[in-house]
Amino acid sequence: MMAKRTALLGMLICLTAFAAIAQPVPPPVVAPNARGDIGLFTMSTADNPRAGQFTLGFYGWYSPRIAGQFFPGQSEIGRYYVQWGGTASLGLGLTDWWSIFIAGGAQQTKSGGGWDGGVVNGVPIAGPFKVNEGQKLRIGTKFNYHSEADHDFRIAGWLSANVPVGNATVNNEVTNEPIQALNTRRTDWEWGAAVTKSIFTGMVSYQLTGQPPDTDVRVPNILKFGVGVEVPVMPLLHVVGEINYNVLDGGDVPEPDYATLIGGARFWIGQTGWAVTAGFSTNLTMLAGHGASQNPFGGLVGITYAAWPPAPPPPVVVPAPEPVVEQHPVEAAPPVAAPAPQPPPRPAPRTTSDEIFFDGKSARLTNIAKAVLDGVALRMRNDLNATAVVTGFTDNTGTDKANLELGQKRADAAKEYLVTRHGIDPGRISAQSKGSAEPGYDNATPEGRTKNRRAQIVVTLISGT
Numbered sequence: 001m002m003a004k005r006t007a008l009l010g011m012l013i014c015l016t017a018f019a020a021i022a023q024p025v026p027p028p029v030v031a032p033n034a035r036g037d038i039g040l041f042t043m044s045t046a047d048n049p050r051a052g053q054f055t056l057g058f059y060g061w062y063s064p065r066i067a068g069q070f071f072p073g074q075s076e077i078g079r080y081y082v083q084w085g086g087t088a089s090l091g092l093g094l095t096d097w098w099s100i101f102i103a104g105g106a107q108q109t110k111s112g113g114g115w116d117g118g119v120v121n122g123v124p125i126a127g128p129f130k131v132n133e134g135q136k137l138r139i140g141t142k143f144n145y146h147s148e149a150d151h152d153f154r155i156a157g158w159l160s161a162n163v164p165v166g167n168a169t170v171n172n173e174v175t176n177e178p179i180q181a182l183n184t185r186r187t188d189w190e191w192g193a194a195v196t197k198s199i200f201t202g203m204v205s206y207q208l209t210g211q212p213p214d215t216d217v218r219v220p221n222i223l224k225f226g227v228g229v230e231v232p233v234m235p236l237l238h239v240v241g242e243i244n245y246n247v248l249d250g251g252d253v254p255e256p257d258y259a260t261l262i263g264g265a266r267f268w269i270g271q272t273g274w275a276v277t278a279g280f281s282t283n284l285t286m287l288a289g290h291g292a293s294q295n296p297f298g299g300l301v302g303i304t305y306a307a308w309p310p311a312p313p314p315p316v317v318v319p320a321p322e323p324v325v326e327q328h329p330v331e332a333a334p335p336v337a338a339p340a341p342q343p344p345p346r347p348a349p350r351t352t353s354d355e356i357f358f359d360g361k362s363a364r365l366t367n368i369a370k371a372v373l374d375g376v377a378l379r380m381r382n383d384l385n386a387t388a389v390v391t392g393f394t395d396n397t398g399t400d401k402a403n404l405e406l407g408q409k410r411a412d413a414a415k416e417y418l419v420t421r422h423g424i425d426p427g428r429i430s431a432q433s434k435g436s437a438e439p440g441y442d443n444a445t446p447e448g449r450t451k452n453r454r455a456q457i458v459v460t461l462i463s464g465t
Contacts, residue, residue, distance in 0.1 A: 029232075031266060031275045031304040032057035036089035036103030037142050037158060039194075040228045041262045041279045041300060043203055043242045046154035046196035048144045049093035049306055057089040057103070059302035063260075064283050064295055067118025068253040070126065076256070076286075078116025080294040083109045087135065091306075097144050104137040104165065109182060112294060119253040121182050122219035131182050136162035140190070148362070154196045162188035162207075184219055186210025192224075201228045206249075220251025236268040240279065258285040262300070271308040277301065318423040351460050352379065355440075356414060358453045361398070363409035365417060373414060376457050377422035385462035388429045390414045393456070395449035396436040407433030410455045 030047045032055045033039030038047045049055050067079040085107025093099045109120065109131040117126045140160025147153040164185050192205025207222040228242030241263045248254035264279030278301045286296035354376055356369035365373070380386045392407030392414075411431035418424045440456075442448035 029238075029268070029309060030306050031055075031277065032089055032091055032101070032306060034059040034061060034087055034300055034302060036087075036091060036101040036138055037099070037140065038091070038306070040201065040230060040240050040242045041264070041277070041281075042244065043201060043226045043228045044142070044156070044158060044192065044194050044205075045201045045203075045228070045230075046144050046156035046194045048097060048099040048142060048156070049091060050309070051093050051095045053093045053307040055089070055091035055101070056305040057087070057091075057302060058304070059088075059277075059300055060084075060086045061300035062298040063281065064112075064286060064298055066256050066258070066286060067120045067125075068255045070117030070119060070124060074116065074118075077290065077294060078114055079118035080112035080114070081110060081118070081120065082112060082298075083107055085135065098141070100139075100141045101160075102137065102139050105135045106133070107135050108132050114294075119255070121184070121255075122251060122253065123182055124253070133183060134165045136183060136188065137165050138162050138190075152198055155193065156196075157193045158191065160190045162190065162210075164210075184210045199229050199231050201230075202226070203228075218250060218252045220248040220254040223247040223249050230266075236270070238266045240264055240266055240277075243284075256285065258283055260284060264299075268308075273305050273308045275304050275306075277304060316420045316423075349460055349462050351458055352376075354457045354459075355454050356457070357451065358410055358455070360453070361406060363406065363413050365413055369414075370417065370421075373417050373457070374422075376459060377418050377424060379459055379461065380418070380424055380428065381422065383461045383463045386428070386459055387462075388418070388424075388457055388459045390429060390431045391456045391458075392431070392433040392435075393438070393440065393452055393454050394436050395452040396439070396443045397449065398436070400435060403435035404433050407435045407455075410453075414455050414457060 028047065030038045030045075030049065033044065034042050034057070035044070036057065037044050038049065038055070039045045062082065062084040064080065064082050066076050067081055069079070085105055087103055087105035089101060089103035091099055091101035109129075111118075111125070111128045111130070115128045117124075119125070138160050140158055142156055142158035144154055144156035146155075164183060164187065187210050188207055189210075190205055190207040192203060194201055194203035203224075203226045205224045207224075209219045209221050211219055224244060224246050226242055226244040228240070231239045233239055241261075243259065243261050245257070245259045247257050260281055261284055262279045262281040264277065266275050266277045268275045279299055281298040281300065283296040283298070286294065290296075354372050356365070356372050358364070358369070359366070376388065380388060390411040392409070392411035394403040394406050394410075396403075398406065408431070411433055415426070415429045415431045418429060419426045436443070436452070439448070439452045440454065441451040443452060
């Protein structure tokens with residue numbers, strides 16, 4: 001069991017390292033899963049609702065399982081049971097990369113035909129049984145980031161608590177006597193991480209199960225691995241599939257490890273944000289071990305809401321210049337006149353200098369930087385012969401090569417904004433990088449390093465105005 005936990009810890013450390021170099025990104029078309037956060041069917045993806053947007057989810061589900069052994073050598077056929085129930089969830093995007101969610105509902109756990117006794121969640125049950133109880137209330141938070149080099153690569157991490165909401169009564173259907181509650185009366189803690197690239201997602205999570213305070217039976221924890229895919233086959237229809245493998249870690253009488261396969265689709269009702277989800281599930285472990293002698297199939301259906309993402313801004317169209325109409329004046333005899341006075345001397349060119357600043361290792365323009373560039377563009381549009389030199393700088397925290405590349409990205413970002421937003425001829429603008437060389441401020445102080453993350457725009461006005 002220690003090896004399982006060590007492997008999980010190593011994976012979480014690697015995912016955390018990726019997150020340290022990432023930046024927030026708005027999510028694509030998303031929907032909440034059956035556990036409350038943004039995902040596929042039961043898996044979480046590395047996406048979140050946008051800032052200020054809420055999500056709703058209503059799911060019904062059915063799942064077959066195998067209990068732990070009631071006595072040594074007991075066949076799995078006599079330990080078959082099923083669970084079904086309904087779950088409702090509510091989520092909220094606090095920012096474009098941080099959300100909170102809550103999910104809860106009710107479920108029934110019931111022994112299958114031929115029940116010969118078994119152990120469910122650490123509870124030994126001899127005769128046929130049926131449990132009606134509330135699900136533990138899942139309350140959690142989730143962060144997601146994207147790579148600056150590849151905006152389609154996202155990673156996320158989450159933490160949630162499964163809080164008990166009441167005690168259930170388990171009725172032995174032979175004696176009709178209460179024997180014990182299935183859910184523990186302690187909070188479970190779950191943490192996990194997901195990586196999403198394009199249509200593919202991989203995830204890993206670990207649930208530290210709350211142990212019952214009044215028994216000596218230890219309940220197993222749950223280590224879960226999953227891979228999934230969501231393929232948009234039409235603008236409003238996505239085909240969804242996921243495979244999960246659940247490892248029952250520890251515990252005195254754990255249930256067998258098991259794998260599930262869920263395949264189905266999600267259909268959006270126009271661009272309202274409402275979607276209908278349906279999936280067909282198979283307990284692969286049961287199917288491989290016993291075929292269909294005990295029904296290994298289940299499924300889930302749901303209706304969800306998550307705000308439809310806004311349309312991307314239209315591309316900036318630079319109007320073509322009007323054609324020049326050549327004038328052919330009628331020649332006339334030159335009049336005899338006094339020599340024309342000499343024209344006044346042409347004004348001497350002058351230069352202006354502006355600075356814009358960037359956050360951290362980013363080359364993304366801030367709103368303040370865009371306002372400064374709007375003023376630069378106005379001067380260049382008023383003087384059609386004016387030229388500009390954009391020089392990108394960085395602080396001294398990176399390598400010379402990385403700083404030169406980041407400085408060039410910052411200069412290119414400023415040039416691109418002047419060209420695409422204001423229609424300035426790119427031939428009038430040159431972009432260069434000096435990296436951490438020639439700092440304008442003191443790199444020995446945090447304030448100086450912040451100001452050195454900049455780009456300088458020097459405009460030469462030919463008219464001198």
